[in-house]
Amino acid sequence: MYGFLIAVGVLLLVSIIWMVYRIQTLVSVVKGSDKKIASGSNKINAIMFLLFLVAAGFLFFWYSFKEYENYQLPIASDHGIVTDRLFWITTLVTGIVFIATHLLLFIFPYRYQYKENKRADFFPHNNKLEVIWTAVPALVLTILIVSGWKAWTDITSPAPENAHVVEIMGYQFAWDIRYAGKDNVLGDFDYRLINASNSHGVDFTDKNAFDDFSSPVVVIPKGEPVLFKIRARDVLHSVFAPHFRLKMDAVPGMPTRFWFVANKTTDEMRAEVGNEEFEYEIACTEICGRGHNSMRRVIKVVEPAEYQSWLAEQRPFIEQNPDLIADLPAELKELAEIQISENKK
Template identity: 55%
Template sequence: MFNLLVGAGVLLVLVILYLLFRIQSLIGIAKKSKNIESTSNNVNANLFILFLIVGFGAMFYYSYVNFDKYTLPVASEHGPRVDSLFWWTMGITGVAFILTHILLFIFPKMYKYDKNRRAFYYPVNNKLEFLWTVVPFVVLSILIFSGFRAWTDITAKAPDDAEVVEIMGYQFAWSVRYPGNDGKLGNYDFRIIDATNEFGIDFSDANSFDDFTTRKVVIPKGKPVLFKIRARDVLHSVFAPHFRLKMDAVPGMPTSFWFTPTKSTSDMRQETGNENFKYEIACTEICGRGHFSMKLEVEVLEPAQYEEWYASQKSFLDRNEDYLAKVPEKYRDLAMEVSGIKDREKGTSDNNVNSAL
């Protein structure tokens, strides 16, 4: 009943609108005036001015008041450089945006139709064309050149002492693997992936014995970190907004991104005043139903804390002793030692033996 009433109301409004329109157009026909200098021409010209003022007003107001809301704090070494490039570009394009729009919206008012006036016949001026070919070219060159230098530095080869973290995307989560004490990630093979060994770690490679996996990314502040990124089903993309970091995860083609975090999680908690602040990694390449929920937490620790945390991690083999069977016979002893199984069985908790290797 209610729907029916609403429907009838809408219909009534539409009919009234139609009648108004019909009357308006009939009056128009009756008047038969086809004068270009009409009120409409004035109204339209004035509306452009109004749009210019209100539009810019709203833009400046919102941009100023909400500045902290739409700018993310930055926490990596290359971040401030990217940000400063961003704001330089914003400044230059902003000036172009404002100037061109002032002209675009003021000209309608200045040069609206006047039957006593002729437009200025001005078909060509090569000097002007030259001017606005060269000026944008030069300005853009400067911007792009600084971009090029930043890009080359950011994508340069990672330093040899970078902390290596492997991040693997799959529908719809991330997994993290560390190389362990030897600093080398073991080989993997997608054919030996199973429910536990979700990385497909290849245990015939001795480098894999001390690899350990975690639920979140833990990295040290002030040290270069190398993310080795891959995917095992479809495309994903690692996006860590606070580190100004993004790189696609591609099945069959490992990618990487290195950076140096400059603020620990607790630094950021202080800076933002948010006690629960956590660095996050999000997926930015459409990957299916759960695309919007692929979150990975990142924790940045002080270097000393990090060392402590790193040493306390148990290797994958230690946690899943069954996989020892996959280690070739000749390596099994080594594997038991490197993975920390032997220590545990001896009843000692001293993992530092591993560092001898």
Template identity: 55%
Template sequence: MFQFIIILGVVLLLVILFTLFRISRLVSVVKGSDKKVASTSNKVNAALFMVFLIGGFGFFFWYSWTYFDDYNLPVASDHGVWTDTLFWVTMAVTGIVFIITNVLLFWFSYAYQHKDGVKAKFYPDNVKLELLWTVVPAIVLAGLVFTGLQAWNDITSAASEDAEIVEIMGYQFAWGVRYPGVKDNALGEYNYQLIDAVNQFGMDLKDKNSYDDFMPIEMHIPKGKEVLLKIRARDVLHSVFLPHFRVKMDAVPGMPTHFKFTATKSTQDMREELGDPEFDYFVTCTEICGKGHFSMKLKLVVDEPADFEKWKSEQPTWLKLNPDYLSKVPEEKRELAKIKAGIVEGDENNLKASI
């Protein structure tokens, strides 16, 4: 700490000395000195423009090449391939324009620095040039916007009838997931007014579809089958982010959202691809939602279809784990609730008829 204070003091001293030097030079100009005070510093500033241009772009390209694999994660979903393609096309278009405009900006600052006896050219307007740099960017940007809109419409459109439905809810500071039971494959209704310390999803036990719903401690999805994420938030704004699947959607209180995708690589596939036996997918939050935002992570496992079905069949229903809530089930549906929840063994034929 003491060494840092010394270094900081030296830097501040140099800044003060440089400022005093500049003030003295400017004062001499104000007094009408014939001495050409701007010549040297002007050349230095012009040269620094080129140094910054070369150094900045050099660092930019070196960093992008060296750490490319760290920020370009392997894609593990169908739509993620198309999303990546759109991203890199956009990066190419905007990147080329960025490089050209900045090279010209810094080069012009160097090449057309102040020189005695040289007068700047007055170039008021050029209609053709203005049309060119207005129409061409408009066409290019329209193309990027409409292709992006097509991808957006695809991932937010209605899911297929056999899609695997998973409800995910964000709350400070964790994620909860709810699955429809294997007996009816339909999520029960919910009511936010029913949320309490145990019924965190606000499940409405008047709805018979809720009796076999279950809430595991980790999220599982099948490989190769469409998954529909039903997303909501219980308190503040959150954001569901699955980087390897290129999934990102805000979880907004009072406004359910959704996202559909198909995983193409199981957890084991990705472990083998990366050579990392400890690899796991995670759901994270990318919306700063409070002091515990950093801890909002939920493990996600991508199973082979047969393994996923086996996992689902082994999950206890929420009502079975919380039998006290049977008292909130309407009396005429209580027997059905016990059967669907697995609290008692029942006649499967009667159960199917009831459903």
């Protein structure tokens, strides 16, 4: 019944529109306005452009300023300050061009709408003008590029020697974290070693792996360089930590990396945004299947001292699960066991 009523309503509406349309057409034929080069609608369209300019311009400014606090995520890394400054400088430059060109684009239609007794200017070209508006954008772009290029080179330069190494491995649909441990060197891995008890495929014949450990939360120190070593186990993923302005794809078979310096602890950020629950997050930004939108991992930034004490508390893989070293050659096994017992002290 409900559906029937809707159908009748729609039918009525359509037929009314139809009638209006036919009448309009007939009236315009009678008036002969369809013979004119430009009918009265010309003026209406010209005015519409002006109205659109004013209304859309108002919305643009109003919303951009009103919402700034919302869409501008707080920055928590050193390089993020640089890239955000670049973003806003570029926005300022493009914003000026955006407004200037649109003023012209929408005012011209009103200003130069068709008049029967008028002729358009025959103005096919002007070399001076054309050279100017080739050269000026080229110059402005060069400045923008060079500053972007400098930032990019700094960000992608090799990580400092003392950077804390953290491995992030993406899989459907989560991230696994591995720390390099006391020696700050990650043990080798091989995807063929992956099984239920060794989700990272760590190769424990490599001594560097003895102190490697995992953590449910990515804990990093404030003010010290951190190197994310990024890889994927199945399909492409992408590590995205929006507050750190950090993004890097995780590629199966091709490890990638990204280093940065966090400059606000989680607690400081909580105070800044006035939210006790605030957490830094990692999300996935490369389509990876059904759970693409649920690959969340929390990053916790702490003071360096707190980081050191946290580090000391962590128990390596081989200590939590001694089976991992059960098959090692005797010599290595001994070494591993020594390390375990040292840790326990």
